[in-house]
Amino acid sequence: QVQLVESGGGLVKPGGSLRLSCAASGFTFSDYYMSWIRQAPGKGLEWVSYISSSSSYTNYADSVKGRFTISRDNAKNSLYLQMNSLRAEDTAVYYCARDRFGKGGGDYFDYWGQGTLVTVSS
Amino acid sequence: DIQMTQSPSSLSASVGDRVTITCRASQGISNSLAWYQQKPGKAPKLLLYAASRLESGVPSRFSGSGSGTDYTLTISSLQPEDFATYYCQQYYSTLWTFGQGTKVEIK
Numbered sequence: 325q326v327q328l329v330e331s332g333g334g335l336v337k338p339g340g341s342l343r344l345s346c347a348a349s350g351f352t353f354s355d356y357y358m359s360w361i362r363q364a365p366g367k368g369l370e371w372v373s374y375i376s377s378s379s380s381y382t383n384y385a386d387s388v389k390g391r392f393t394i395s396r397d398n399a400k401n402s403l404y405l406q407m408n409s410l411r412a413e414d415t416a417v418y419y420c421a422r423d424r425f426g427k428g429g430g431d432y433f434d435y436w437g438q439g440t441l442v443t444v445s446s
Numbered sequence: 447d448i449q450m451t452q453s454p455s456s457l458s459a460s461v462g463d464r465v466t467i468t469c470r471a472s473q474g475i476s477n478s479l480a481w482y483q484q485k486p487g488k489a490p491k492l493l494l495y496a497a498s499r500l501e502s503g504v505p506s507r508f509s510g511s512g513s514g515t516d517y518t519l520t521i522s523s524l525q526p527e528d529f530a531t532y533y534c535q536q537y538y539s540t541l542w543t544f545g546q547g548t549k550v551e552i553k
Contacts (some may be wrong), residue, residue: 369482369490369544370534383540386447420490429495431537432480436489 326350326435327422331441339370340410340444346403346420346437353406354398357423360405361435362416362442370416373405374431376421388414417441448472448536452545458553465521469534473526474514478538481510481519484547485530493520494531524550 332344344360359374373384373394383392393406403420418440421433449511459465469479477497482490492501494510497517507522521528529552534545 356470367486368547369535371535371542371544385541430478430541431542432492432495432535434492435489435499436491438489441490 325420328331328422328435328437330418330420330437333418333442335443335445336410337401337446338411338444341406341408342410342442344405344407344418344420344440344442346423348401348403348420351422353396353401356395356427357425358403359421359423359431360394360403360415361419361436363419363439364413364416367416372418375403377426397399407442412441412444415442415444447541448475448539448543450534450536450543450545452534452548453507454548455546456551456552458550459524460553461524461526463524463553465524465528467513467519467532467550468547469517469519471515471536472516472537475536475538477513478513478518478536479510479512480535480537481508482533482535483528484533488520490533510544515543 327349329347336342343367374392375382391409391424395404420437424434425431451470453468464493464534484490493504498510509520531547532547533547
């Protein structure tokens with residue numbers, strides 16, 4: 325069965341950096357676009373970034389552009405999010421999600437991990 | 447960016463009720479709309495895509511409709527496990543956006 329397991333969250337000071345990871349299993353990871361989506365405490369969902377199956381294309385929400393970098397290692401079935409210059413407003417649960425684009429569907433998310441909490445506070 | 451506005455923000459309903467949630471896009475999105483259900487402390491779950499197509503394994507009491515800028519999610523007979531928060535998401539244009547959510551509570 326499809327599994328996505330995030331890790332790497334934690335407490336970091338404003339201006340600091342953190343790298344999130346997402347381990348994928350149960351499907352051919354290299355066939356799928358992947359995204360990071362976040363949810364601030366008690367708030368709604370915000371798409372953060374996506375990466376194409378071969379890493380040729382990436383895109384970012386304006387709120388993180390220039391600070392966050394998405395990457396993947398298809399040999400390791402892993403997705404990453406490097407987060408730099410973190411701000412208090414980046415505090416959220418970060419989910420990795422599988423994108424159905426190009427697999428008979430569009431850019432919606434059919435499987436999600438359980439999320440990892442990032443807290444930015446001094 | 448395309449803004450997605452859901453209404454209502456919350457509602458109270460009883461088991462067996464018919465529930466309708468509306469999602470309005472700031473511009474036409476050509477049925478490029480998905481709906482998700484999220485329960486407290488859990489990841490969102492895909493319910494429908496392409497505005498009206500039911501994801502595999504999702505009960506048929508969930509349905510979607512709409513066109514252009516206006517879309518609806520309907521639960522035909524609310525069940526105890528349906529009390530949750532529901533989100534719409536447009537995927538018409540990159541920089542995908544979600545509605546703010548509709549919380550369905552027990553009356």
